[in-house]
Amino acid sequence: MNRSVSRRAFIRTALAASVASSGGAAALLARRYGLVPPDHDGILGIGHTLTYGAHKLLLRRQPLVREFRRDQISANFPAINTTLPADDEYRRDMRQGFRDWRLTVDGLVKRPREFSLADIRRLPARTQITQHVCEQGWSAIAEWTGVPLAEILNSVGVQPEAKYVFFYCIDRWWDSLDMDDAWHPQTLLAYGMNGQDLPVRHGAPVRLRVERQLGYKHLKYLSAITVTDSPMDWGKGKGSEGAENGYSWYAGI
Amino acid sequence: MEPVANSLTADLRGVKTHRLMVRATHWINTIAFIGLVISGVAILLAHPRLYWGEVGAFGSPALIELPLPLNVEQSGWGRSLHFLSAWVSVANGLLYVVSGLLSSHFSKQMRTYDSAQRVAYLGVVFVLFPLMLATGLAMSPAIAAVIPIIVLSFGGHQSARTIHFVVTNVLVLFLILHIVMVWRTGFTKRVRGMIVGRRDEQEQP
Numbered sequence: 001m002n003r004s005v006s007r008r009a010f011i012r013t014a015l016a017a018s019v020a021s022s023g024g025a026a027a028l029l030a031r032r033y034g035l036v037p038p039d040h041d042g043i044l045g046i047g048h049t050l051t052y053g054a055h056k057l058l059l060r061r062q063p064l065v066r067e068f069r070r071d072q073i074s075a076n077f078p079a080i081n082t083t084l085p086a087d088d089e090y091r092r093d094m095r096q097g098f099r100d101w102r103l104t105v106d107g108l109v110k111r112p113r114e115f116s117l118a119d120i121r122r123l124p125a126r127t128q129i130t131q132h133v134c135e136q137g138w139s140a141i142a143e144w145t146g147v148p149l150a151e152i153l154n155s156v157g158v159q160p161e162a163k164y165v166f167f168y169c170i171d172r173w174w175d176s177l178d179m180d181d182a183w184h185p186q187t188l189l190a191y192g193m194n195g196q197d198l199p200v201r202h203g204a205p206v207r208l209r210v211e212r213q214l215g216y217k218h219l220k221y222l223s224a225i226t227v228t229d230s231p232m233d234w235g236k237g238k239g240s241e242g243a244e245n246g247y248s249w250y251a252g253i
Numbered sequence: 254m255e256p257v258a259n260s261l262t263a264d265l266r267g268v269k270t271h272r273l274m275v276r277a278t279h280w281i282n283t284i285a286f287i288g289l290v291i292s293g294v295a296i297l298l299a300h301p302r303l304y305w306g307e308v309g310a311f312g313s314p315a316l317i318e319l320p321l322p323l324n325v326e327q328s329g330w331g332r333s334l335h336f337l338s339a340w341v342s343v344a345n346g347l348l349y350v351v352s353g354l355l356s357s358h359f360s361k362q363m364r365t366y367d368s369a370q371r372v373a374y375l376g377v378v379f380v381l382f383p384l385m386l387a388t389g390l391a392m393s394p395a396i397a398a399v400i401p402i403i404v405l406s407f408g409g410h411q412s413a414r415t416i417h418f419v420v421t422n423v424l425v426l427f428l429i430l431h432i433v434m435v436w437r438t439g440f441t442k443r444v445r446g447m448i449v450g451r452r453d454e455q456e457q458p
Contacts, residue, residue: 044330047337058399065398068307076312131307131410133394135328137300138310139410212395246329252395253336 034163034178038231038239039249052250056180059252064186065211068129073194074140077132079201082171085221090170098205103189107166107227110157117205120189123147123155128186134215135251144209145192150183152225161229164239167208170221175240176231176249177210177217186211189222214251216242267451275358276450278349285345286428288338293421295331298324303418307409316415339389346382377427381420388417 030036035053039045085091093101098117106112127145149165165182168174181187188209191198198204203220210217231239239249271279301321302309309315353359363371390396391404391413407413435443446452 044333044337047333047340050340051336055395059395063398065394066401066404072307074308074310074313076310078310078312131394133392133410134310135299135332136325137296137302137414139308140310141308212398214394242329246333248333248336253390253393 037248037250038164038176038237039243041238044248048248048250051248051253055250055252059180059212062180062184065130068131068141070129070143072141073129073143077140077142077202078134078138079199080134080136082173082220083201085171087170090221094200094204101205103206103222104224105152105156105226106224108159108162108229109153109227110159111155113156115152117191120147120152120191120206123151126185126188127192128188128209128211130186130209130211132215132218135247143192143194144188144190145195146188146190146206146209148185149187149189149208150185152189153182153227158227162227163229164227164231166226166228166234167219167222168224168226169219170223173219173221173241174234175217175219175242176228176234181210181212184210184212212252214253216247217251267453269450270446270452271450272356272358273450274349274352274356276447278345278352279447281345282342282349285338285342286424288334289342290421290425292331292333292335292338295324295327296335297418298322299328299331303415304411305408305415306411309411339386343386346378350378373427373430377424381424381427384420385417385424388413388420392417 030049030053033056035049035056037048037052040049093099101117102114103116103120104112104114124147125145126148127143129141129143131139131141133139153165162179164176164178166174166176177187186209189206190209191204191206193199193202198207203218203222206222207220208218208222228234231237235241236244238244240247242251243249297319298321300311301319301323302311302315303317303319304313305316359375363375366374387403388407390400391407392410397404397410404410404413407416442452
Protein backbone atom coordinates (compact mmCIF):
# COMPACT_ATOMS: atom_id res chain seq x y z
CA MET A 1 0.00 0.00 0.00
CA ASN A 2 2.66 2.39 1.18
CA ARG A 3 4.89 1.50 -1.73
CA SER A 4 2.10 1.89 -4.29
CA VAL A 5 1.18 5.31 -2.84
CA SER A 6 4.75 6.57 -3.07
CA ARG A 7 5.14 5.09 -6.55
CA ARG A 8 1.97 6.87 -7.60
CA ALA A 9 3.27 10.08 -6.03
CA PHE A 10 6.53 9.65 -7.93
CA ILE A 11 4.70 9.10 -11.24
CA ARG A 12 2.56 12.17 -10.60
CA THR A 13 5.56 14.33 -9.78
CA ALA A 14 7.43 13.06 -12.83
CA LEU A 15 4.37 13.71 -15.02
CA ALA A 16 3.93 17.22 -13.62
CA ALA A 17 7.64 17.95 -14.12
CA SER A 18 7.59 16.69 -17.71
CA VAL A 19 4.43 18.68 -18.50
CA ALA A 20 5.99 21.82 -17.00
CA SER A 21 9.32 21.39 -18.81
CA SER A 22 7.70 20.49 -22.14
CA GLY A 23 5.44 23.54 -21.67
CA GLY A 24 8.51 25.72 -21.20
CA ALA A 25 10.24 24.15 -24.21
CA ALA A 26 7.08 24.62 -26.29
CA ALA A 27 6.99 28.32 -25.35
CA LEU A 28 10.61 28.78 -26.43
CA LEU A 29 10.05 26.92 -29.73
CA ALA A 30 6.82 28.85 -30.36
CA ARG A 31 8.69 32.15 -30.08
CA ARG A 32 11.59 30.88 -32.16
CA TYR A 33 9.27 29.86 -35.03
CA GLY A 34 6.96 32.90 -34.88
CA LEU A 35 3.92 31.09 -33.48
CA VAL A 36 3.10 33.80 -30.92
CA PRO A 37 0.80 36.68 -32.01
CA PRO A 38 1.36 40.28 -30.82
CA ASP A 39 -1.85 40.15 -28.70
CA HIS A 40 -0.79 37.12 -26.62
CA ASP A 41 -1.21 38.88 -23.25
CA GLY A 42 -3.89 38.09 -20.68
CA ILE A 43 -6.31 35.19 -20.33
CA LEU A 44 -7.93 35.72 -23.74
CA GLY A 45 -4.41 35.95 -25.20
CA ILE A 46 -3.98 32.24 -24.39
CA GLY A 47 -6.74 31.50 -26.89
CA HIS A 48 -5.26 33.92 -29.48
CA THR A 49 -1.88 32.18 -29.13
CA LEU A 50 -3.29 28.64 -29.39
CA THR A 51 -5.29 29.57 -32.49
CA TYR A 52 -2.49 31.47 -34.21
CA GLY A 53 0.12 28.79 -33.42
CA ALA A 54 -2.16 25.98 -34.62
CA HIS A 55 -3.02 27.89 -37.82
CA LYS A 56 0.65 28.65 -38.55
CA LEU A 57 1.33 24.90 -38.43
CA LEU A 58 -1.80 23.92 -40.40
CA LEU A 59 -1.18 26.62 -43.03
CA ARG A 60 2.60 26.08 -43.34
CA ARG A 61 2.21 25.03 -47.00
CA GLN A 62 0.40 28.36 -47.62
CA PRO A 63 -2.74 26.94 -49.28
CA LEU A 64 -4.94 29.16 -51.45
CA VAL A 65 -8.53 29.92 -50.46
CA ARG A 66 -11.38 28.68 -52.64
CA GLU A 67 -12.15 30.75 -55.71
CA PHE A 68 -15.67 30.95 -57.11
CA ARG A 69 -17.37 31.19 -60.49
CA ARG A 70 -18.55 34.49 -62.00
CA ASP A 71 -22.20 33.49 -61.58
CA GLN A 72 -21.64 33.07 -57.83
CA ILE A 73 -20.77 36.77 -57.33
CA SER A 74 -23.17 38.34 -54.79
CA ALA A 75 -25.45 41.08 -56.08
CA ASN A 76 -25.57 42.36 -52.51
CA PHE A 77 -22.19 43.15 -50.90
CA PRO A 78 -22.54 45.29 -47.74
CA ALA A 79 -20.05 48.04 -46.91
CA ILE A 80 -19.52 48.74 -43.21
CA ASN A 81 -17.39 51.00 -40.97
CA THR A 82 -16.08 53.94 -43.05
CA THR A 83 -17.95 54.28 -46.36
CA LEU A 84 -16.71 57.79 -47.20
CA PRO A 85 -13.64 59.21 -45.39
CA ALA A 86 -14.22 62.68 -43.91
CA ASP A 87 -10.68 63.81 -44.84
CA ASP A 88 -10.66 66.95 -47.11
CA GLU A 89 -7.64 65.80 -49.09
CA TYR A 90 -9.35 62.45 -49.74
CA ARG A 91 -12.50 64.21 -51.00
CA ARG A 92 -10.38 66.30 -53.39
CA ASP A 93 -8.42 63.23 -54.61
CA MET A 94 -11.69 61.38 -55.11
CA ARG A 95 -13.08 64.14 -57.35
CA GLN A 96 -9.88 64.02 -59.40
CA GLY A 97 -9.98 60.24 -59.89
CA PHE A 98 -7.23 59.77 -57.26
CA ARG A 99 -4.61 61.29 -59.61
CA ASP A 100 -2.69 62.78 -56.64
CA TRP A 101 -3.20 59.85 -54.25
CA ARG A 102 0.09 58.17 -53.21
CA LEU A 103 0.92 54.95 -51.34
CA THR A 104 4.11 55.26 -49.28
CA VAL A 105 6.12 52.06 -48.75
CA ASP A 106 8.96 52.27 -46.22
CA GLY A 107 10.49 50.64 -43.12
CA LEU A 108 12.79 47.63 -43.47
CA VAL A 109 13.03 47.89 -47.26
CA LYS A 110 16.04 48.58 -49.50
CA ARG A 111 14.31 51.14 -51.76
CA PRO A 112 11.50 53.01 -49.94
CA ARG A 113 9.24 54.83 -52.39
CA GLU A 114 5.81 56.20 -53.23
CA PHE A 115 3.42 54.55 -55.68
CA SER A 116 0.75 56.41 -57.62
CA LEU A 117 -2.41 54.59 -58.67
CA ALA A 118 -0.97 54.43 -62.21
CA ASP A 119 2.26 52.86 -60.86
CA ILE A 120 0.23 50.19 -59.07
CA ARG A 121 -1.91 49.48 -62.14
CA ARG A 122 1.26 49.00 -64.23
CA LEU A 123 2.45 46.11 -62.02
CA PRO A 124 1.39 42.51 -62.84
CA ALA A 125 -2.26 42.13 -61.79
CA ARG A 126 -4.25 39.26 -60.37
CA THR A 127 -8.03 38.77 -60.45
CA GLN A 128 -9.76 36.42 -58.02
CA ILE A 129 -13.37 35.66 -57.03
CA THR A 130 -13.45 35.00 -53.30
CA GLN A 131 -15.76 34.98 -50.31
CA HIS A 132 -15.56 37.88 -47.86
CA VAL A 133 -16.46 36.67 -44.36
CA CYS A 134 -17.34 39.35 -41.80
CA GLU A 135 -16.78 38.60 -38.12
CA GLN A 136 -20.38 39.79 -37.58
CA GLY A 137 -21.64 36.68 -39.39
CA TRP A 138 -22.54 37.79 -42.92
CA SER A 139 -20.60 36.85 -46.04
CA ALA A 140 -20.56 37.78 -49.72
CA ILE A 141 -18.68 36.83 -52.89
CA ALA A 142 -16.95 39.36 -55.16
CA GLU A 143 -14.30 39.53 -57.85
CA TRP A 144 -11.20 41.50 -56.88
CA THR A 145 -8.50 42.84 -59.17
CA GLY A 146 -5.23 44.19 -57.88
CA VAL A 147 -1.51 43.80 -57.55
CA PRO A 148 -0.28 41.02 -55.25
CA LEU A 149 1.35 42.63 -52.21
CA ALA A 150 4.33 40.34 -53.00
CA GLU A 151 4.93 42.37 -56.21
CA ILE A 152 5.13 45.60 -54.20
CA LEU A 153 7.38 44.00 -51.58
CA ASN A 154 9.68 42.61 -54.28
CA SER A 155 9.90 45.97 -56.02
CA VAL A 156 11.07 47.72 -52.82
CA GLY A 157 13.27 44.83 -51.60
CA VAL A 158 12.35 43.55 -48.14
CA GLN A 159 15.18 43.25 -45.59
CA PRO A 160 15.70 39.73 -44.17
CA GLU A 161 14.82 40.76 -40.59
CA ALA A 162 11.26 41.79 -41.60
CA LYS A 163 8.55 40.15 -39.49
CA TYR A 164 5.42 42.30 -40.00
CA VAL A 165 3.90 44.55 -42.63
CA PHE A 166 1.93 47.45 -41.18
CA PHE A 167 -0.85 49.24 -43.10
CA TYR A 168 -2.21 52.74 -42.51
CA CYS A 169 -5.43 54.12 -43.88
CA ILE A 170 -6.85 57.49 -44.80
CA ASP A 171 -9.58 56.96 -42.16
CA ARG A 172 -6.76 56.49 -39.58
CA TRP A 173 -7.33 52.74 -39.20
CA TRP A 174 -4.19 50.58 -38.95
CA ASP A 175 -3.35 46.90 -38.85
CA SER A 176 -0.55 44.45 -39.65
CA LEU A 177 0.12 41.06 -41.22
CA ASP A 178 2.85 38.51 -40.65
CA MET A 179 5.17 37.75 -43.57
CA ASP A 180 3.34 34.52 -44.53
CA ASP A 181 0.15 36.45 -45.21
CA ALA A 182 2.09 39.36 -46.73
CA TRP A 183 3.80 37.11 -49.33
CA HIS A 184 0.70 34.97 -49.96
CA PRO A 185 -0.26 35.02 -53.68
CA GLN A 186 -3.91 35.92 -52.94
CA THR A 187 -3.00 38.90 -50.72
CA LEU A 188 -3.76 41.85 -52.99
CA LEU A 189 -3.75 45.61 -53.04
CA ALA A 190 -7.08 45.68 -54.87
CA TYR A 191 -8.15 48.58 -57.11
CA GLY A 192 -10.96 46.77 -58.94
CA MET A 193 -14.16 45.06 -57.83
CA ASN A 194 -16.46 43.03 -60.09
CA GLY A 195 -14.78 44.41 -63.21
CA GLN A 196 -15.15 48.11 -62.22
CA ASP A 197 -12.90 50.57 -60.37
CA LEU A 198 -13.07 49.86 -56.62
CA PRO A 199 -16.11 51.85 -55.35
CA VAL A 200 -15.51 54.53 -52.69
CA ARG A 201 -17.69 52.69 -50.14
CA HIS A 202 -15.48 49.61 -50.57
CA GLY A 203 -12.22 51.49 -49.97
CA ALA A 204 -11.17 53.34 -53.16
CA PRO A 205 -8.66 53.84 -54.54
CA VAL A 206 -6.88 50.78 -53.06
CA ARG A 207 -7.85 48.31 -50.35
CA LEU A 208 -6.20 45.23 -48.89
CA ARG A 209 -7.43 41.68 -49.54
CA VAL A 210 -6.15 39.04 -47.07
CA GLU A 211 -8.31 36.16 -48.16
CA ARG A 212 -7.47 33.70 -45.38
CA GLN A 213 -8.64 36.13 -42.70
CA LEU A 214 -11.92 37.80 -41.74
CA GLY A 215 -13.23 41.03 -43.24
CA TYR A 216 -11.85 43.37 -40.61
CA LYS A 217 -8.27 42.66 -41.75
CA HIS A 218 -9.11 43.81 -45.32
CA LEU A 219 -8.32 47.48 -44.71
CA LYS A 220 -9.91 50.09 -46.97
CA TYR A 221 -8.52 53.49 -48.11
CA LEU A 222 -4.82 52.50 -47.85
CA SER A 223 -2.28 55.30 -47.59
CA ALA A 224 0.99 53.78 -46.30
CA ILE A 225 2.78 50.49 -45.77
CA THR A 226 5.68 50.00 -43.34
CA VAL A 227 7.76 46.84 -43.02
CA THR A 228 9.02 46.21 -39.49
CA ASP A 229 10.62 43.56 -37.29
CA SER A 230 8.52 44.24 -34.18
CA PRO A 231 4.88 45.00 -33.36
CA MET A 232 6.14 47.07 -30.40
CA ASP A 233 6.87 50.07 -32.64
CA TRP A 234 3.17 51.00 -32.94
CA GLY A 235 0.35 51.68 -30.50
CA LYS A 236 0.33 49.35 -27.53
CA GLY A 237 2.24 46.65 -29.41
CA LYS A 238 -0.82 44.50 -30.09
CA GLY A 239 -0.31 44.72 -33.85
CA SER A 240 -3.57 46.40 -34.84
CA GLU A 241 -6.15 48.99 -33.91
CA GLY A 242 -8.71 46.16 -33.80
CA ALA A 243 -6.64 44.26 -31.21
CA GLU A 244 -6.58 47.38 -29.03
CA ASN A 245 -10.39 47.32 -29.18
CA GLY A 246 -10.73 43.64 -28.25
CA TYR A 247 -10.71 42.03 -31.73
CA SER A 248 -7.97 39.41 -32.07
CA TRP A 249 -5.03 40.48 -34.24
CA TYR A 250 -5.08 37.18 -36.12
CA ALA A 251 -8.48 36.70 -37.77
CA GLY A 252 -8.17 33.37 -39.58
CA ILE A 253 -11.15 32.10 -37.60
CA MET B 254 2.68 4.87 10.64
CA GLU B 255 -0.37 5.08 8.39
CA PRO B 256 0.17 7.01 5.18
CA VAL B 257 -1.78 10.27 5.12
CA ALA B 258 -3.71 9.25 2.01
CA ASN B 259 -5.09 6.19 3.80
CA SER B 260 -6.45 8.03 6.83
CA LEU B 261 -8.05 10.54 4.45
CA THR B 262 -9.86 7.88 2.44
CA ALA B 263 -10.98 6.17 5.65
CA ASP B 264 -12.89 9.33 6.60
CA LEU B 265 -14.64 9.50 3.26
CA ARG B 266 -17.26 6.83 3.78
CA GLY B 267 -19.69 5.91 1.07
CA VAL B 268 -20.08 4.22 -2.26
CA LYS B 269 -17.81 5.26 -5.11
CA THR B 270 -19.70 7.04 -7.90
CA HIS B 271 -17.41 8.66 -10.47
CA ARG B 272 -13.68 8.41 -11.08
CA LEU B 273 -11.56 11.53 -10.68
CA MET B 274 -11.07 11.86 -14.45
CA VAL B 275 -14.83 11.80 -15.08
CA ARG B 276 -15.49 14.37 -12.34
CA ALA B 277 -12.70 16.73 -13.41
CA THR B 278 -13.65 16.63 -17.11
CA HIS B 279 -17.34 17.06 -16.23
CA TRP B 280 -16.77 20.36 -14.40
CA ILE B 281 -14.17 21.68 -16.84
CA ASN B 282 -16.67 20.97 -19.60
CA THR B 283 -19.37 22.77 -17.61
CA ILE B 284 -17.25 25.94 -17.43
CA ALA B 285 -16.19 25.71 -21.10
CA PHE B 286 -19.78 25.10 -22.26
CA ILE B 287 -21.09 28.11 -20.31
CA GLY B 288 -18.27 30.20 -21.85
CA LEU B 289 -19.17 28.94 -25.34
CA VAL B 290 -22.90 29.65 -24.98
CA ILE B 291 -22.47 33.15 -23.50
CA SER B 292 -19.87 34.18 -26.08
CA GLY B 293 -21.84 32.44 -28.84
CA VAL B 294 -24.86 34.62 -28.04
CA ALA B 295 -22.62 37.72 -28.03
CA ILE B 296 -21.38 36.77 -31.53
CA LEU B 297 -24.87 35.90 -32.80
CA LEU B 298 -26.28 39.29 -31.77
CA ALA B 299 -23.89 40.97 -34.25
CA HIS B 300 -25.97 39.38 -37.04
CA PRO B 301 -29.04 37.50 -35.77
CA ARG B 302 -30.02 36.19 -39.22
CA LEU B 303 -29.37 32.71 -40.62
CA TYR B 304 -28.94 31.64 -44.25
CA TRP B 305 -28.40 28.53 -46.35
CA GLY B 306 -25.61 28.07 -48.90
CA GLU B 307 -22.40 30.07 -49.21
CA VAL B 308 -23.45 33.68 -48.68
CA GLY B 309 -25.95 35.87 -46.85
CA ALA B 310 -26.13 39.45 -45.57
CA PHE B 311 -28.50 42.29 -44.70
CA GLY B 312 -30.30 43.10 -47.92
CA SER B 313 -30.64 39.42 -48.89
CA PRO B 314 -33.48 37.12 -47.80
CA ALA B 315 -32.75 35.14 -44.63
CA LEU B 316 -33.65 31.51 -43.91
CA ILE B 317 -34.45 32.49 -40.30
CA GLU B 318 -34.67 36.00 -38.85
CA LEU B 319 -34.19 35.56 -35.12
CA PRO B 320 -36.26 37.85 -32.87
CA LEU B 321 -33.12 39.13 -31.11
CA PRO B 322 -31.75 42.66 -30.70
CA LEU B 323 -28.91 43.62 -33.07
CA ASN B 324 -25.70 44.40 -31.15
CA VAL B 325 -22.40 44.74 -32.99
CA GLU B 326 -20.42 45.91 -29.92
CA GLN B 327 -19.97 42.56 -28.14
CA SER B 328 -18.30 40.33 -30.71
CA GLY B 329 -14.67 41.35 -29.92
CA TRP B 330 -14.48 39.76 -26.46
CA GLY B 331 -17.21 37.38 -27.59
CA ARG B 332 -15.03 35.85 -30.30
CA SER B 333 -11.92 35.73 -28.09
CA LEU B 334 -13.81 34.02 -25.25
CA HIS B 335 -15.51 31.68 -27.72
CA PHE B 336 -12.25 30.35 -29.16
CA LEU B 337 -10.52 30.11 -25.76
CA SER B 338 -13.51 28.13 -24.43
CA ALA B 339 -13.46 26.01 -27.59
CA TRP B 340 -9.80 25.12 -27.01
CA VAL B 341 -10.56 24.12 -23.40
CA SER B 342 -13.63 22.19 -24.49
CA VAL B 343 -11.82 20.27 -27.25
CA ALA B 344 -8.75 19.40 -25.12
CA ASN B 345 -11.00 18.38 -22.22
CA GLY B 346 -13.31 16.41 -24.50
CA LEU B 347 -10.38 14.48 -25.98
CA LEU B 348 -9.08 13.68 -22.49
CA TYR B 349 -12.57 12.47 -21.48
CA VAL B 350 -13.08 10.29 -24.56
CA VAL B 351 -9.57 8.75 -24.54
CA SER B 352 -9.61 8.02 -20.80
CA GLY B 353 -13.22 6.81 -21.10
CA LEU B 354 -12.29 4.33 -23.82
CA LEU B 355 -9.15 3.16 -21.97
CA SER B 356 -11.08 2.57 -18.72
CA SER B 357 -14.20 1.20 -20.48
CA HIS B 358 -16.16 4.04 -18.81
CA PHE B 359 -18.60 4.23 -21.71
CA SER B 360 -19.48 0.53 -21.79
CA LYS B 361 -19.88 0.41 -17.98
CA GLN B 362 -21.94 3.59 -17.87
CA MET B 363 -24.16 2.43 -20.75
CA ARG B 364 -25.22 -0.65 -18.77
CA THR B 365 -26.82 1.63 -16.15
CA TYR B 366 -28.77 3.66 -18.77
CA ASP B 367 -32.04 2.98 -20.53
CA SER B 368 -32.10 3.22 -24.32
CA ALA B 369 -33.21 6.88 -24.41
CA GLN B 370 -30.33 7.87 -22.12
CA ARG B 371 -27.87 5.88 -24.23
CA VAL B 372 -28.91 7.64 -27.40
CA ALA B 373 -28.80 11.03 -25.67
CA TYR B 374 -25.38 10.69 -24.03
CA LEU B 375 -23.62 8.87 -26.89
CA GLY B 376 -25.24 11.27 -29.36
CA VAL B 377 -23.93 14.32 -27.48
CA VAL B 378 -20.40 12.96 -27.07
CA PHE B 379 -19.87 11.27 -30.43
CA VAL B 380 -22.21 13.10 -32.84
CA LEU B 381 -23.26 16.57 -31.67
CA PHE B 382 -19.99 17.66 -30.07
CA PRO B 383 -17.88 16.68 -33.15
CA LEU B 384 -20.54 18.35 -35.35
CA MET B 385 -20.17 21.61 -33.38
CA LEU B 386 -16.39 21.45 -33.80
CA ALA B 387 -16.62 20.69 -37.54
CA THR B 388 -19.19 23.41 -38.32
CA GLY B 389 -17.20 25.87 -36.20
CA LEU B 390 -13.99 25.10 -38.08
CA ALA B 391 -15.86 25.25 -41.41
CA MET B 392 -16.59 28.94 -40.73
CA SER B 393 -12.87 29.75 -40.51
CA PRO B 394 -11.54 31.12 -43.83
CA ALA B 395 -8.06 29.78 -42.98
CA ILE B 396 -9.27 26.27 -42.13
CA ALA B 397 -11.46 26.28 -45.27
CA ALA B 398 -8.28 26.99 -47.27
CA VAL B 399 -6.50 24.00 -45.68
CA ILE B 400 -9.45 21.55 -45.84
CA PRO B 401 -12.10 22.90 -48.29
CA ILE B 402 -14.14 19.67 -47.90
CA ILE B 403 -15.01 20.74 -44.33
CA VAL B 404 -17.13 23.65 -45.62
CA LEU B 405 -18.27 21.98 -48.86
CA SER B 406 -19.67 18.98 -46.93
CA PHE B 407 -22.10 21.28 -45.07
CA GLY B 408 -23.24 22.98 -48.27
CA GLY B 409 -21.39 26.27 -47.82
CA HIS B 410 -20.20 28.77 -45.24
CA GLN B 411 -23.63 30.05 -44.20
CA SER B 412 -25.08 26.51 -44.03
CA ALA B 413 -22.29 25.56 -41.61
CA ARG B 414 -23.16 28.63 -39.51
CA THR B 415 -26.86 27.68 -39.48
CA ILE B 416 -26.11 24.06 -38.49
CA HIS B 417 -23.78 25.39 -35.74
CA PHE B 418 -26.73 27.43 -34.39
CA VAL B 419 -29.28 24.58 -34.60
CA VAL B 420 -26.98 22.07 -32.88
CA THR B 421 -26.29 24.65 -30.13
CA ASN B 422 -30.01 24.69 -29.42
CA VAL B 423 -30.13 20.89 -29.25
CA LEU B 424 -27.18 20.91 -26.81
CA VAL B 425 -28.81 23.55 -24.60
CA LEU B 426 -32.01 21.47 -24.63
CA PHE B 427 -29.95 18.44 -23.61
CA LEU B 428 -28.39 20.45 -20.76
CA ILE B 429 -31.84 21.45 -19.49
CA LEU B 430 -33.08 17.82 -19.59
CA HIS B 431 -29.84 16.69 -17.91
CA ILE B 432 -30.36 19.15 -15.04
CA VAL B 433 -34.06 18.20 -14.70
CA MET B 434 -33.13 14.51 -14.45
CA VAL B 435 -30.43 15.22 -11.89
CA TRP B 436 -32.97 17.25 -9.93
CA ARG B 437 -35.58 14.49 -9.98
CA THR B 438 -33.14 11.84 -8.76
CA GLY B 439 -31.77 13.91 -5.87
CA PHE B 440 -29.91 17.06 -6.80
CA THR B 441 -27.63 17.40 -3.75
CA LYS B 442 -26.70 13.73 -3.72
CA ARG B 443 -26.00 13.66 -7.45
CA VAL B 444 -23.99 16.89 -7.51
CA ARG B 445 -21.98 15.77 -4.47
CA GLY B 446 -21.35 12.45 -6.21
CA MET B 447 -19.98 14.33 -9.22
CA ILE B 448 -17.77 16.53 -6.99
CA VAL B 449 -16.35 14.17 -4.33
CA GLY B 450 -16.92 10.91 -6.21
CA ARG B 451 -18.88 9.23 -3.41
CA ARG B 452 -22.35 9.09 -1.97
CA ASP B 453 -23.65 7.87 1.44
CA GLU B 454 -24.22 4.13 1.71
CA GLN B 455 -27.65 4.42 3.31
CA GLU B 456 -28.94 6.56 0.43
CA GLN B 457 -30.65 4.83 -2.44
CA PRO B 458 -28.79 5.04 -5.75
